[in-house]
Amino acid sequence: xxxxxxxxxxxxxxxxxxxxxxxxxxxxxxxxxxxxxxxxxxxxxxxxxxxxxxxxxxxxxxxxxxxxxxxxxxxxxxxxxxxxxxxxxxxxxxxxxxxxxxxxxxxxxxxxxxxxxxxxxxxxxxxxxxxxxxxxxxxxxxxxxxxxxxxxxxxxxxxxxxxxxxxxxxxxxxxxxxxxxxxxxxxxxxxxxxxxxxxxxxxxxxxxxxxxxxxxxxxxxxxxxxxxxxxxxxxxxxxxxxxxxxxxxxxxxxxxxxxxxxxxxxxxxxxxxxxxxxxxxxxxxxxxxxxxxxxxxxxxxxxxxxxxxxxxxxxxxxxxxxxxxxxxxxxxxxxxxxxxxxxxxxxxxxxxxxxxxxxxxxxxxxxxxxxxxxxxxxxxxxxxxxxxxxxxxxxxxxxxxxxxxxxxxxxxxxxxxxxxxxxxxx
Amino acid sequence: xxxxxxxxxxxxxxxxxxxxxxxxxxxxxxxxxxxxxxxxxxxxxxxxxxxxxxxxxxxxxxxxxxxxxxxxxxxxxxxxxxxxxxxxxxxxxxxxxxxxxxxxxxxxxxxxxxxxxxxxxxxxxxxxxx
Numbered sequence: 001x002x003x004x005x006x007x008x009x010x011x012x013x014x015x016x017x018x019x020x021x022x023x024x025x026x027x028x029x030x031x032x033x034x035x036x037x038x039x040x041x042x043x044x045x046x047x048x049x050x051x052x053x054x055x056x057x058x059x060x061x062x063x064x065x066x067x068x069x070x071x072x073x074x075x076x077x078x079x080x081x082x083x084x085x086x087x088x089x090x091x092x093x094x095x096x097x098x099x100x101x102x103x104x105x106x107x108x109x110x111x112x113x114x115x116x117x118x119x120x121x122x123x124x125x126x127x128x129x130x131x132x133x134x135x136x137x138x139x140x141x142x143x144x145x146x147x148x149x150x151x152x153x154x155x156x157x158x159x160x161x162x163x164x165x166x167x168x169x170x171x172x173x174x175x176x177x178x179x180x181x182x183x184x185x186x187x188x189x190x191x192x193x194x195x196x197x198x199x200x201x202x203x204x205x206x207x208x209x210x211x212x213x214x215x216x217x218x219x220x221x222x223x224x225x226x227x228x229x230x231x232x233x234x235x236x237x238x239x240x241x242x243x244x245x246x247x248x249x250x251x252x253x254x255x256x257x258x259x260x261x262x263x264x265x266x267x268x269x270x271x272x273x274x275x276x277x278x279x280x281x282x283x284x285x286x287x288x289x290x291x292x293x294x295x296x297x298x299x300x301x302x303x304x305x306x307x308x309x310x311x312x313x314x315x316x317x318x319x320x321x322x323x324x325x326x327x328x329x330x331x332x333x334x335x336x337x338x339x340x341x342x343x344x345x346x347x348x349x350x351x352x353x354x355x356x357x358x359x360x361x362x363x364x365x366x367x368x369x370x371x372x373x374x375x376x377x378x379x380x381x382x383x384x385x386x387x388x389x390x391x392x393x394x395x396x397x398x399x400x401x402x403x404x405x406x407x408x409x410x411x412x413x414x415x416x417x418x419x420x421x422x423x424x425x426x
Numbered sequence: 427x428x429x430x431x432x433x434x435x436x437x438x439x440x441x442x443x444x445x446x447x448x449x450x451x452x453x454x455x456x457x458x459x460x461x462x463x464x465x466x467x468x469x470x471x472x473x474x475x476x477x478x479x480x481x482x483x484x485x486x487x488x489x490x491x492x493x494x495x496x497x498x499x500x501x502x503x504x505x506x507x508x509x510x511x512x513x514x515x516x517x518x519x520x521x522x523x524x525x526x527x528x529x530x531x532x533x534x535x536x537x538x539x540x541x542x543x544x545x546x547x548x549x550x551x552x553x554x555x556x
Contacts, residue, residue, distance in 0.1 A: 029508070134493060414469070422510075423510045426506065
C-alpha cells in the first residue's frame, strides 16, 4: 500500500574507499583489499573478497593481521584527498539525474525521483548505476522506496543483489524483504534502541513496522516512532537538498607514536586549530567556544591513564587562526600534566554561526581586525593555490614528528598536480 | 569605512576611445576548453616510454575522459594485464583492436578475444612541456 507519491532513491557506493583505490590499480581488482583508519588503527572499508575472509568492519588492524598476511590482503592507509575528489565526481554525476538531491555522506546520496513514472523506475536506476560506473569507475547500489528509511532498507538488500537495484515501490514483497533485515540494520536504530527492541521481541524491520504506534511512542522517543512510521510508508524525514552548515567542528588525531612533551602537543593543537579555522572560514562561520582535549591510551592501566579537557569561552566571535591558537594553547597548558604518554589530542570549535552576524567588539581595534581578516584571506588563498600548509604558522612545527602513521598510503591524488595517477606506454 | 567607486574599464579621457571595449571578455580558462565533462575527466601522467607517432612523451599529462566511447584511431587508456596503459583503439571490419601506436604494428590485441581488457577512458588532449 502506498501512502504518498514520493519516490526516493538512496545511492550508496560499494566499498567506497576500496573502490577508489582500485580505480588506478587494476591489479587489485578481484583481490581482497582493505582500507585502514587514520594511524592504521581499524578496518574501515573492505572489498567483497575481504569480507568473505571474515574481516569485520571496524576491527583493529592487529587482530586481522594474520588473515591479511596469510591471504595476501592488499592493505591501504586512508587517502582522503583522493576519496574526497572521487566523491565529488560521483555526486556531480548523480546530480544530473535529479536536481533534488541530498548528499548524506561521502559515499551516499538521496535522490528525489518522484517525477519518474513507476514503470520506468528500475530502468532509470540501472541508468544511474551504469553512468556513475562509467564516468567515475565507482560501483553503486540503489534502493528505491517511498520514504528515506525504506530506501535505506531497500539499499541494504540491493547490496546483496547482483543487479544492485531494489525497488520497493513496484514490489509486492516489501514485508517479506523487511523481515530479512535485522533490527540493528534499520536506519536510525542505534545500539541502545536495538537492545531495547530485541528485549521486547522486535527482531526485524518488519516487526517494527507491525508494532502498535502507541507502544512505540510510549516506550521510545520521537525518533523511534518516526522510524516506524517511515517503515510503513509515511514520510517523516524530508529530503534536505541544502547542505546545513555545521554547528561544530572537531579536529583530532591520534599520534603516530606516544607524545610526552608539551611543545609537541602545542604543535599538534596549533595544526588542528589551523585546519579547523580554515574549514570554518570556508563556510564563512565564526566560533564562540573552543574545547581542547588530551588523553593517553585508554588501554593504559591505573595511574598511567589520564584524560582531560578544557572549555574556553571567547570574548568575541572569531575565525582568526592566530587568536584561536592563542586561546587553545592556554587551555592546553592548563590541562597538561608532565609524565604521561599522550596518545591523542584535539580541539572542538562549537556554537558556530555565520560570520555576517559578526559584531564588532566595543573594545577591539577595528583597524587591527581588518588587517587580520586580510591576513587570513591571504593564507587561505595561498594554501588553495599552492597546496595545504604552504603557508602556516611556525608554532605548528615543521617536522611534526608526532604526525600520523600512514604506512600503506597510495600516493595518488586526482586533485593535485604533483600526485597524479600514472599510466604506462606498453 | 571604505568607499567603493564604480570601476570603469575605459578611462574617461580626451583621446580616442578604445575600439576593443565592446569585445572585452574574461580571461581564457583552459579548464573550460580542455575538460568537457568535469566529473568523468581525469588528468593522468605518462611514465616511462613515449608514443612518438601519436605525440605522447614521457612525463606528459593526459586529459582522459571516461564518459566517451572510443572511435577508430582514438588514443585510449586501457586496463591490459592488470596495468593501465596507453593504446590506440582501431576498428576494422566490425572488429576492435588495441595497438601500440599505428595501424601497421603487428602486436594487435583483439578485444573480442580478450574480454578481460577494459577501456578505462579516452584521451582527449596531451599536455606536453617543451
